[in-house]
Amino acid sequence: MIFSFQNASFRDSETGLYNQAYFMEILNREWHKFIRDKTSLSVLFLDPHVNLENKTEKDFFIKIANLLQESTYRSNDIICRFDNNFFAIGLFDLNGEGTNIVIKRIHNKIRECVEVNLTVGAINVLPSHAIEFEEIFVKTANSLEKAEAKGENAYSIHQIN
Numbered sequence: 530m531i532f533s534f535q536n537a538s539f540r541d542s543e544t545g546l547y548n549q550a551y552f553m554e555i556l557n558r559e560w561h562k563f564i565r566d567k568t569s570l571s572v573l574f575l576d577p578h579v580n581l582e583n584k585t586e587k588d589f590f591i592k593i594a595n596l597l598q599e600s601t602y603r604s605n606d607i608i609c610r611f612d613n614n615f616f617a618i619g620l621f622d623l624n625g626e627g628t629n630i631v632i633k634r635i636h637n638k639i640r641e642c643v644e645v646n647l648t649v650g651a652i653n654v655l656p657s658h659a660i661e662f663e664e665i666f667v668k669t670a671n672s673l674e675k676a677e678a679k680g681e682n683a684y685s686i687h688q689i690n
Contacts, residue, residue, distance in 0.1 A: 538551075539551035541609070541610040543591060543610075544590070544594035544595075544610050545594065545595075546594050546597075546598070546608050546610045546616070547607060547608065547610075548609060548610060549610065549611050549617070551609065552607060552611070552617055552619065555607055555619070556570075556572070557662055559619070560656050560662050561656075563621075563655075563656040564657060564658060567655065568621070568655075568656075569622060569623060569653060569654065569655050569656075570619065570621060570622075570623075570653070570654055570655075570656060571618075571619070571620040571623050571625075571627075571628040571631075571652065572617065572618070572619055572620075572651065572652050572654075572665055573616075573617065573632065573649055573650070573651040573669070574611065574615055574617055574649070574650045574651075574669050574670060574672070574673045575597070575616040575617070575618070575635070575647060575648070576614075576615050576647070576648045576649075576650075576673060576677070577589070577590060577593050577614075577615075577645050577646070577647050578645065578646045578647075578648065579593075579614065581613070589643050589645055590614070592643055593616070593639060593643060594610070594616065596635075596638050596639050596642055596643070597616055597618070597635065597639075600631075600634055600635045600638040601618060601631065603620075603621075605622075606618060606619060606620050606621060607619040617669075618631075623653070624653060625653040625686060628651055628653050628686055629686060632649050632651060632684050632686070635647075635649070636649070636682060640682075646681045646682055647682055648676045648677050648681075648682070648683055648684065649673070649676055649683075649684035649685070650669055650670065650671070650672035650674065650675065650676045650685050651672055651684065651686040652665055652668045652669045652672055652687050652688070652689050653686060653687075653689070654668075654688070654690075655689075655690070660689060665689065668687060668689055671687075672686065672687045673685070675687075
């Protein structure tokens with residue numbers, strides 16, 4: 530990726546993915562649109578369990594970032610580097626079943642190319658004024674914890690009503 534000051538404000542320099550601040554800004558804006566349009570949203574947290582201090586594992590992390598971009602085909606979805614050693618994905622206008630399909634596609638794509646334990650926590654929500662925007666990240670983190678408890682390469686999806 531060629532460095533530019535324009536990209537520096539919203540891209541992660543190592544992976545080329547969006548940064549966490551930009552991801553949160555986009556989701557917040559879309560949240561209000563989805564309330565108005567009654568459209569669903571899925572948020573995924575992905576933990577590849579890599580030690581970024583290790584050069585080989587850091588290379589795996591960057592490879593996974595590229596594979597994630599290839600695995601999400603829709604241009605309106607958004608992927609970011611989250612909390613330095615995680616990834617987050619926002620899937621717009623997708624129900625729980627569609628979210629399940631995307632997670633399986635991601636797992637399969639990554640397992641074909643990289644030997645890594647990828648745990649995924651996801652929520653699917655129909656945004657409303659009764660749900661606080663920040664709550665979706667807490668619930669997604671809880672879903673990731675539940676997936677971690679299941680073991681390697683596990684995932685967990687929760688519906689928020």
